[in-house]
Amino acid sequence: MKPLEQIYANYTPEDFKVWKLLYNRQIEFIEDKVAVEFLDSLEAVGLSPGHIPNFKEVNTTLSKYTGWQIITVPNLAPGNIFFNHLSNKRFTATCWLRSLDQIDYLEEPDMFHDVFAHTPLLSNTQYTDFFQKIGQRALKILHDPKKVTMLQRLYWFTIEFGLIRSAEETKIYGAGIISSRGEAEYSLSNKPKKIDYDVQKIMNHKFRTDVIQNTYYVIDSFEQLSDSFDKVDELLFS
Numbered sequence: 001m002k003p004l005e006q007i008y009a010n011y012t013p014e015d016f017k018v019w020k021l022l023y024n025r026q027i028e029f030i031e032d033k034v035a036v037e038f039l040d041s042l043e044a045v046g047l048s049p050g051h052i053p054n055f056k057e058v059n060t061t062l063s064k065y066t067g068w069q070i071i072t073v074p075n076l077a078p079g080n081i082f083f084n085h086l087s088n089k090r091f092t093a094t095c096w097l098r099s100l101d102q103i104d105y106l107e108e109p110d111m112f113h114d115v116f117a118h119t120p121l122l123s124n125t126q127y128t129d130f131f132q133k134i135g136q137r138a139l140k141i142l143h144d145p146k147k148v149t150m151l152q153r154l155y156w157f158t159i160e161f162g163l164i165r166s167a168e169e170t171k172i173y174g175a176g177i178i179s180s181r182g183e184a185e186y187s188l189s190n191k192p193k194k195i196d197y198d199v200q201k202i203m204n205h206k207f208r209t210d211v212i213q214n215t216y217y218v219i220d221s222f223e224q225l226s227d228s229f230d231k232v233d234e235l236l237f238s
């Protein structure tokens with residue numbers, strides 16, 4: 001049974017081992033591949049390998065930066081609930097960890113994905129401004145499945161699978177890539193297509209959740225994300 005809320009005392013020694021192993025392994029692997037904003041925010045939020053993040057502590061820290069909060073859900077939240085939380089600066093996260101014998105197998109997002117990969121950037125104002133707008137706009141178009149799909153695509157190609165240009169290099173910032181060894185390497189290789197961030201293209205781009213991506217969109221800055229909402233609004237509402 002997956003827990004509904006985080007009861008810190010319930011984490012077992014195996015959970016601590018799993019967190020530490022995943023954290024150390026992944027940070028070593030992505031350190032030179034990930035956006036500097038992510039590394040800065042990881043430090044700002046205070047995540048570390050020796051300590052499974054305590055949501056209360058994380059929220060106290062986040063409230064100083066952006067006012068965002070992480071709240072627990074046992075599984076992926078349905079769209080309308082998820083978007084409602086986003087519009088109110090709340091990110092829904094699981095609080096359970098995979099077991100040691102399934103360390104490389106992720107059936108559905110666990111706390112390592114949700115907290116290690118998603119939470120740090122919730123301390124970044126421009127990133128969260130964009131993220132909150134996705135939720136706010138979604139609430140206005142929930143009755144229109146086509147438009148919901150357009151916003152889901154925007155979420156997918158940025159928050160989950162976004163790349164960012166940093167000096168001369170391309171780096172990763174999407175949480176789906178950050179928590180995956182295979183995709184971190186692949187996304188930066190010359191195998192997939194990398195396209196300049198373009199809201200119109202993204203919102204018309206079908207994606208699959210069951211295969212590794214063959215196309216990624218590259219932003220120049222997080223400011224570009226929040227600025228792009230003029231175009232998003234045009235596509236959704238005009």
Ligand SMILES: [Fe+2]
Binds near residue numbers: 160176
């Ligand atoms: Fe995610």
